[in-house]
Amino acid sequence: MTLALHNTMSRTVEPFRPLVPGRVTFYACGPTVYNYAHIGNFRTFLFEDLLHRWLVASGLEVFYIMNLTDVDDKTIKGAGAAGTPLREHVTQFIDAFHADRRYLRIRDASVYPRATEFIQPMIALVASLIDKGVAYRSEDGSVYFAIGKFPAYGRLSRLDTRELLAGASERVSTDEYAKDDARDFVLWKAARPEDEAVGAAWDAPFGRGRPGWHLECSAMALALIGEKFGVDVLDIHAGGVDLIFPHHEDEIAQSCAHTGQGEFARFWLHGEFMTLGGTKMSKRYGNFLTARDLAENGMDPGAVRLLVYNTHYRQALDWSDEALGHARVGSRRLGEFRDRVRAAPKGAESGALIEAIEAFRRDFKLALDDDLNSPRALAALFGLAREANRALDAGDHVGDNLLSCISLAEDVLDVFPTGTARLTGQSTVDDELTEEAPADRESRSAWAVGWAGRRFQARLARDYAEADRIRAMLESAGFEVRDTRDGVEVVARRQDG
Ligand SMILES: [Zn+2]
Structure with a gap:
């Protein structure tokens, strides 16, 4: 094994050796499903997709976890505004996330745990931290992690106390309750009426409430690798650079204080930002472009992947129409x-x-x-x-x-243009396609292949009504329709029974 990866913990490129030879546990912080993910988020997911694929291509068995944050301030606010229960409200964004990543050919993780499905492990983790004396319940009923009780705090981000304080106070607007120390972060938030209104509150021995965002990742990662492999340290934990502090620092504090291990993940990998015209892409700045914007404009995912992989994941990538144009030409070549x-x-x-x-x-x-x-x-x-x-x-x-x-x-890398050779190879010229299936067998197959190509295009363009219409047409002409990752296959049903 000669793979070497940059470990944020040591700030060096180190030879990668998993805890158990041949097997890798890999956790990546997934999307908060309150909106459509922007292309900057997908840059991170594409970096993780490359890592996932290269580990697999290197002969390793990879258990890849990507969580879906479905309970936090933003999802609750969205559900409240829509007047819909939280679980129902986020479904559309979970579906959109999967559709978008499939469009970008991002391979399936092994599991996509939803935070709301791991409330019990989260409650158990908070209870353990209270037991160990590193967490406390404040007057308002929320539970905080006492950073002063965890001396290793700040190792990943290498921030000193003053910087940690500044970082913490910047983020207090939504998390501010009564804390002993301004640096302490929330593990469990006391239930508010707006949480109850959308079904985002759960009973716990330390009070009714809901998990904090940092807690979700620790609890889900530990529950999943514990159940599957009986271990409590990840081989790789990845995310965007903006997650180093405080999110990953907090994940380490909670996890290590609970497990007693010196580390939560052996390798920490962080992908750089994507910028648009030199400005960090963020929903906050309103300069975001979603994967669906690209799909709707008929942009081939191979070109998007080529554009992203043309820059090393630890370097900032500036997105521009010009760069995308070049990537499109390269992918076609x-x-x-x-x-x-x-x-x-x-x-x-x-x-x-x-x-x-x-x-x-x-x-x-x-x-x-x-x-x-x-x-x-x-x-x-x-x-x-x-x-x-x-x-x-x-x-x-x-x-x-x-x-x-x-x-x-x-x-x-998967940077080739969408594979249509199989479809167009024997199809009739597109505009000759009739709605009615031809009678003879030969031209009937070509007809079906031609419509399969159109169904694929319709799916890429998210014209689901047209895609459904084509499927119905093909099925009534006696073809079975199968959607695959990079095309649509049609198979003639046996006529002779
Ligand atoms: Zn996380």
Whole structure:
């Protein structure tokens, strides 16, 4: 194992060795489901997707947890304004999050725990912290973590006491109740009428209330890895840089004070911001672009991924239409290369081609093993395309080696344009597609494949009414319709019974 990752805890790139050889527990802070996630959030999720995919491609078994924060000030406020129970209110944003990440080809995590489904482990964690004397109940019924009782506080963020105080007081507006120390953070918030109104309050031995945001992640991570593997330390914990303080610092304090372990995660990985015209992208500043804006404008997810992976995850990325335009051209070039390789005559690869393939395999692995250096991995891929195109121009044949390079790149970076070769290969020209299925078998299949392509386009554009209409049409013509990650497949139902 030669993978090395930058650990925020040590501020250095360290060789990555999981606690148990061959198996990785990986926790990433997921979205707060009160709104549509913006593309800056998705930059972080794409960095985590790359990490997830590279760990898997490196032969590791990965237990990947991404939580959904469905109870906090913002979700409660949204539910209250809509006059809907919290659980019902957030469903639309959870669905949207999954639709958006699927559009961006972000692979499924192993689990997506919802905070409201882990209230009991959260209550148990608070009770344990009170027992251990590191948490206290204040006059208003809320429970706080006593930072003064946890000497290791501040190790991850490396902030001194004065900075910690400044950071804490900046955030008091929503969390301010009676605290012993201004740095203390809330574990459990006493129930308010607005929480009760939307069903966001639970009974606990220390008083009726709801969990604080920091507590959610600790409780869910510990519950899940404890239940599955009997451990209480994560291999990797990831998130955006804005979560280092106070969120991750607080997660460490709660978790370690409870488990007695010296660490909560062995590696802390943080992705940098995405900026739009040089300003941090945030809902607060109103300059956000959502994944659905991109999907609605017909932007190919391969181009979005290429744009994101062109910058190392620890460097700020400035989003611009120009950069997206370049990424679109780059992704199309790779798509043409892929289609050309798949269509080329098969046979033994020449010496020059084998050399290019070996250089790609070596450079690609070296790049990603070096703290996920995706810009270098992309350069290796474009280098392969250049060399292999030259070899194909000279009449070279394509063998399994070159095909497996393309599969590897698809598996890990996935920056190729949406795969429609399978669909368009045998379809009739788009505008010749009739609503009525042709009678003869041959043109009937081509007709179905053509409509499958249109259903896929409709899904990408979120025109679900059109997608449904097409499905019904295909089904009544005797085809089974299957939606896959990168296309729509149609299979003729057996007519002869
Ligand atoms: Zn978290």
